[in-house]
Amino acid sequence: MPPDPTIRQLRYFAMLAQTGHYRRAAERLGITQPSLSLQIAGLEETLGLRLVERGRGGAVLTPAGREVLERAARILDQVAALGDIAARLRTGMAGTIRLGATATLGPYILPNVARRLHDRFPDLRLFIHEAAPRRLFDDLLAGRHDLILTQLPVASDRLRVERLFREPMNLVVARSHPFAGRGRVTDADLAGQTVLTLSSAFALHAQIEALCHELGANLRQDYEGTSLDALRQMAAMGMGLAFLPALYVRSEITGRGDDVAVLQFRQDRFTRSIGLAWRTGSGDEASYRRMAELVREVAADDFRGLVVPER
């Protein structure tokens, strides 16, 4: 395999072609004429072509030289473009960040996040992948995500976590359920009730399970949903009660003509924690923190009163 020309050679050659003059080209490049001569000769050597016709009137390109120049110019343009990109990337807020998000939160907050992000940092793009938290966690460690937006806790000494906010869990029951008319329910009300939940790949599962144990409620074992919508359908059909996160409720349940009723429970003190996590030392920490701050802003501005800020 033949060796590559170097970018230096191409740059020198382009300048020589532009000036048509060794000494002038060398001067403009800030080098001496012999250095230029050697580099040009080296380029001719590696390409196996006479590129320049040396002579009295200065340096004139051969037909091959013109052909090579055309390509060299394109390469140099792209190298310059790479430099520009690098400069923008250096701010930390450019390029594409691969963000994994819980299916139980992403759809209901990321549109707002993406909009604000694009307004603030036009050069930054999000590539969003939704999955269950367990999967997100594995994929983050494996390097398939740069960042995950997920329910806490997320435990690993290889990860850095920023807590964002706590999201209240609302209780949802079928319209035909005895609770449906009431505005709120107490802990005692739930004893003996049947509760639906997501599959154990979701962090919600363990949380609901613990709650049921505490209150003496029955966790329905024969169904584990994989989406909040499915859970809500099950609840609407009277298969049990369901705890659904506030942002989902706000987004998907309008309050009129719905197939389910929404109830207060523990006055927003039953919540789940949401955070942003990334691998220690991955990418640019500062830009990830800025991302976290931006999500907090979204929570505060677009979902004020609905979620509880942290930090």
Add this chain to the structure above:
Amino acid sequence: MPPDPTIRQLRYFAMLAQTGHYRRAAERLGITQPSLSLQIAGLEETLGLRLVERGRGGAVLTPAGREVLERAARILDQVAALGDIAARLRTGMAGTIRLGATATLGPYILPNVARRLHDRFPDLRLFIHEAAPRRLFDDLLAGRHDLILTQLPVASDRLRVERLFREPMNLVVARSHPFAGRGRVTDADLAGQTVLTLSSAFALHAQIEALCHELGANLRQDYEGTSLDALRQMAAMGMGLAFLPALYVRSEITGRGDDVAVLQFRQDRFTRSIGLAWRTGSGDEASYRRMAELVREVAADDFRGLVVPER
């Protein structure tokens, strides 16, 4: 101004991204791992960016790294393309040759040359510029042409010339001219006749002038044409006789229903010499000689009997 990354750095980086593994990448590149480490570190240094996340599972690109990789891959593709181009150019029969041609010959033979050239060397393109021989000569010396197809002689110790063929000059007169009915004319016939010619920028001018002087004909001073078509129009209007090259006559005068009559003169022994010229040591001599050979072939195959081969 920041220094450029090197192609070597980009190549190493691309391989590292592909393998996700320093040692494997180094092995595939035929270098040792420390060398690779240093080059990657150097690239990160010049771009001012962390590109790779070093760790247990191997080397994972940062978001910035992915962005850079995309551009780097494009640059490497173009470098490879440059290598391919160079390989083809090395044959000498690729790229674009800037060919200057006499207006009195080019239009009537270059279509055939271009066609044959393209059949034989598909990678070779001709950029044709037509002008008067005097202008061609200057432009060739100035490096604005690679090659000129012109009437000889062309004299300069900086030029190399290949003689191609001799082209007979036909005598053309108006249909109403007394000569029109005759198949041929002698030297004596021309004494006292009025002869038209092109401007002195054309080599034909001097040649016709010398002939007129020899035969005692009058060179019409008040008109100097700049194209063979114009000359023929003048002849048709009875302004005088005109000597027109055989290839022009063959191409533009059909012999029936024309406004002029074509006569033999000196049985094809009054000719002009056509040759190909280039600057000594310009481009690839071998390919220019091959061009000359190809034009000779065209003359022999497509214009057999019409022109007189040389060499």
Add this chain to the structure above:
DNA sequence: GTTTTCCGATTGGAAAAACCTATCGAACAC
């Protein structure tokens, strides 16, 4: 017809870059 000037090529030596071997320290596997 010299002399001068201007061109790119060449030479010799110093500085910088690239590379290799050997080794280090951390993280994982057992």
Add this chain to the structure above:
DNA sequence: GTGTTCGATAGGTTTTTCCAATCGGAAAAC
């Protein structure tokens, strides 16, 4: 723990790049 595997680092050699000085030839000036 102990061994293995990872990339980083250190030290030294080879290669590349560069410069200053000079060469040789060709055009221009005289």
